[in-house]
Amino acid sequence: MSSFAIVDSSVHGDLKVNTSRGVEFGDNLMFTMTYPMEFRDIQSCYPIFFSKDPETGQFYPVALLGFEDQTNLFLNDDQWDATYIPMTVRRQPFLIGFQADPDKGEGATKPVVSIDMDSPRVSNGDGESLFTEDGKPSEFLQKTIGTLEAIHRGLEHNKGFITALLEHDLLESFSLEITLKDGSNNKLMGFYTIAEEKLQSLDGETLAKFNTQGYLQSIYMAMASFSRIRPMIDKKNAALD
């Protein structure tokens, strides 16, 4: 369970956040949401697919971390075995929440930084402080706020990006059969990917528009990221030894 509180120096002065990696901190993720702005870094480590939110049916891009539920092939005890860690993982245990902003008129909201008080990362013991001794946000908190702001913008980018992809039928469902060296078969299902044939038949006007919007680069990065599947299969095979 989660219980979120708005981060406040007068309440959370002594709070510490443990930034270690590990299963006990919920890092054993099969996939995690990502955003076009970090695709360049993501595609150098992980395959990028698209998944549906089971609660809303809406698509969003994901970085694939494993082939089965609760299996992160990049997590090696307390090490995250990759050069880049996705923003949605790094943000834990923080979240952007929204609070009424009466200064800006009725119904207006402003983003506020919230923390999950039930997260195993949160304690009064070891970890990073949120505030300095004189009550100013610590460097750690400032960096986290930067990540949260980037995620907030990323969510908006995703909406536009996904809408454009769907409008041109550029997503298609896909399944991956993985045969490991012990002969066992694993099937990865329920993910979606760029429909390359549709992409190749796009007209010049649409391509030019996609280019201006930055979508074209994101599309090709997602396609290029497929080459990251092989190293993940290798990791799985290596684990069989």
Added chain:
Amino acid sequence: MNHTINRIVIVGGGTAGWLSAGIIAAEHRITADSTGHSFDLTIVESPDIPTIGVGEGTWPSMRSTLQKMGISETDFFRECSASFKQGTLFKGWRNGGDDTYCHPFSAPHGYTEVNLAPHWQPSRDQIGFADAVSPQSALFADRQAPKQISTPEYAFNVNYGYHLDAGKFAEFLRKHCVEKLGVTHIKANVTGINSAENGDIAAIETDSHGAIEGDLFIDCSGQRALLIGDHFDIPLQSKHNILFNNTALAAQVAYDSDSDAIESCTLSTAQSAGWIWDIGLPTRRGIGHVYSSDHNTEERASDELLSYIAKTVSKNAAASATMRKVHFSPGHRAKFWHKNCVAIGMSAGFIEPLEASALVLVELSASMIAEQLPANRDVMDLVAKRFNDKFLYRWDRIIEFLKLHYILSQRQDSEYWRDNRDAASIPDNLRDLVELWRHQSPWHRDTNSADEMFPSASFQYVLYGMDFETQPSTTQRRSDVIAQAQVQALFQENAQRRAQLQSSLPTNRDLINKIHTYGFQKI
């Protein structure tokens, strides 16, 4: 004269008219092409006559019908107050008490390979037939949806059709037909008919748009039957001697609150001389009593309806309910396609909505016209004969299937139920089938046609739901021995699938709310 058929005129703009227009225009592109490939479809709708709005329940076939027309399922749900229908739950049909059974849209598990009915018979006292072979009866009980918000549009976890607001549906189809499919919409009253030398209709005269010519005229004018009845005098064949119901009292009832559960099947509750339908839309419930005026007075029928509403909704709802009375003659035209005129919808025939056959007949009629559209006048009579043969056959099958619901009843509480079992009221073919089914359960070869209205599965659901007994086979069948292991696996798989669906599917209400907020994805 080798007169090509490329101008279709539909008279009447209710659900039947617009659905037919959409189905035909989805197949034949409307163009004004100088090379001779022109095709034109016009609907002439009276601005003065309100539509009746028959048929608030569809079959699963409506999904592919809408999809072919290029309609977004999300738009359909949002604009037609649609909800999910997974079949029908019959109450009180066996003995008038709290007996119930389900006729779900999904066929019994493994139906293409194994007939589970004889294998279910030994355990009939422990588990109902539908419960044993389909996961859907459990979903009825919990008012669950047949899919999730992440399921693509028109796809499903379990088979479904719709409940819808017929008035909104006609308007929704009109917009789609005119804006997307190029159908011409003329608002005018028909004032006369101009005949051609061969007796065909050459044109219809209208009050505000003069004469409208056409090669094929589709009569969707409802019970008035302007073309097939008034003009051509094709008689109605009464089926009142088989199906007694000829009057309906219809009411629209508000929910107590916006969060009330929406049924995911049609409820059909037997009464003293008829039955009550109860159809849950997101916005309201459509509840009505269809009965035989020979066996019941309007006053008593109305009392039964109000007491149903008071019991299932609330006393307030019953007190404020307004009823509309509709009288109909159960039956159909002696033929539906005559010269260059085809009747679709209520002009073709009408029967109590016990298995929601009204809209599916419109879909099937319009699809056959779209598919078999005669190239020219010379071959039209051949297509017309095929059409008439096919739909006379279909009407007979519908009538027999509806009658089956009545003759299996054990109710003794009124003349109505006893009269319904009178041998003189039962068609010969149905009587023979029921006799046969006492010794062998319905199976694929029982049906003659590849596109039969009701598959043998439907007969199984009704027969065994109504407690009908088929005697065990008198010979040892080798196929049974082979099937035995497979059969147990199928029963178990069904139970597992039911449990899995019960835990993963949202309620009808929840999913409809999500469709309104997020919509379905196309993939």
